[in-house]
Amino acid sequence: MQEYLIQQLKGALQKLNYPSIEVQLEKPRIPEHGDVCCTIALSLAKILNKPPREIANEIKNNLILDTSIIKSVEIAGAGFINFNFANSAIINKAKYILELNDLYGKSNIGKNKKTNLEWVSANPTGPLHSGHGRQVCLGGVIANLLEWNGFDVTREYYFNNAGNQMKLLADSIFARYVKLCGGNIHFPENGYQGNYINTIAEEIKIKFGSTISRDHKDENGKPLFQSFGEKWCFQSIQETLHKLNIKHDVFYNEDSLYSSGKIDEVISLLRKKDLVYEEEGALWFRTSKLGIDKDRVIVKSTGEPTYRLPDIAYHQEKFERGFEFLVDIFGADHIATIIDVIAGLEALGYDKSKVKVIIHQMVSFVEGEEVVKMSKRNAKVYTLDELINDVGVDAVFYFFIMRSANTHLEFDISLAKKQSEENPLYYVQYAHARIASILRFAEEEKYFTSPIDILQKSNFELVQKKEEIELMKVLLEFPSIIIQSSEMFEPHRLPTYLKSVAESFHRFYHNNRVMGEEKNTTQARLAICVMTKIVIKNCCKILNVSVPEKM
């Protein structure tokens, strides 16, 4: 329908000998302004030096439109051209929803582009905490969205199990272990204080007795406290991800960047471009040459690189593995590093438009009036597991995705827990359950309920009511919502859209009885129910939210 209109508008412009600027259609906010509108007359006004309404009128007079597709054309406001679609056109298009079913909403704008999405990437020093949830969910949904749009997505997790942080983990566990065994040693400064450290220490005590030393080796000859701690933490992280139905394809260890020589390679490449220099025993990256306020150290005087260097090498390595598009998701607290990494990549000759970095703002949790304190300092960490236990997987996804990533998110735990009308998740799920209930009834009454049967055997002429048409219009927006959300990396558009679907459905349901009307009308309305169910189901699938048959 839209393509048709654009063609006709282009034709009219040609006839009028107007410059052929790009014709775009928009969806007006207010329904009275039509199903779609066109602002081309406004854009042309300046070029042609003519009042926009006059231009709009000329365009309108030169349009030849099929009335079975476009019902009406109106000039309004400053020079908007508003169009209304004919019901028959809407109905015909809506039939595709039944035909496509599980595939409805998919596109191929990604053209199979090899895409790497890296996220979560927490180091194995503890369980995921609730704040990680935002990133976990964002990445999960964005990966799904990209796949729905035809990208070839590899889900990747980058971790570092070397260095000071792991030693600190081991020291922390050992200190707790000694305490459990009746001894007393100083707990490391800045050590990890979570309760899980105790848990790990207890497990070690049970398994290895109470007399092993700090440098006790495991069966592979590695320091036991570190390797045990790492394994424990990684397993915890993976179990949490598993609960959320998140599966990474690749776990990439930072270590391989060193063993493969990638790190040294990056240094020598930067050196060739005169972007590094030595000072006070450290190696500095001349970021000030790249539009950044000051230079940064990339290799400490101890010989260890800072995180920037492996991060640059890692991104380079991803390109070398053949990825055409890299997507990273980071919390706002990483903003400074990303700028350096991108600058580094650009300096090495990579196209920064092939790297998309999504930065999400922090999350605060509230329980009723109370703010849930999250502190790494003390032992009171609200873990992601606890959050999942408190509100369930569906609410975790829905609430984290519901808001735009670049604003601070307030996660209301008590609201997410509530099994009541206040909870926006239920509004959507309830619509699905309602439809499922109607369909169960319809099956008993021997109506067609499968999409294919309905498509072939229903008389769509009988769909005439206002709420029926309005609902179909909303359902027809789905594919473009998916494309927009993906192109803009804004999955929060999905819950917003779902709400409008549920709203239109509930209104339709309230004003029109499905079962019990004349038989053909009943069948036609069942068709609308099935279409709606398909859209809710497909959208929820991307969101990782379940669609209950009963509530």
Add this chain to the structure above:
RNA sequence: GUGCCCGUAGCUCAAUUGGACAGAGCAUCAGCCUUCUAAGCUGAGGGUUGCGCGUUCGAUUCGCGCCGGGCACACCA
């Protein structure tokens, strides 16, 4: 102090990538169940989009300057 993000109804947030009278939910108030799920529907009130300039036919959206909040500013990751 410097960089990034945010500021929209009492609260939590939208706003189609610059469009028409800025929209929802919650909360408040008033209605609707003998019928397929009332976790629903209908209506009412509630706003100088933090403030001020500027660009534009047109600004919540873009630019500049203030004010307020968050995050980051290590030879930590």
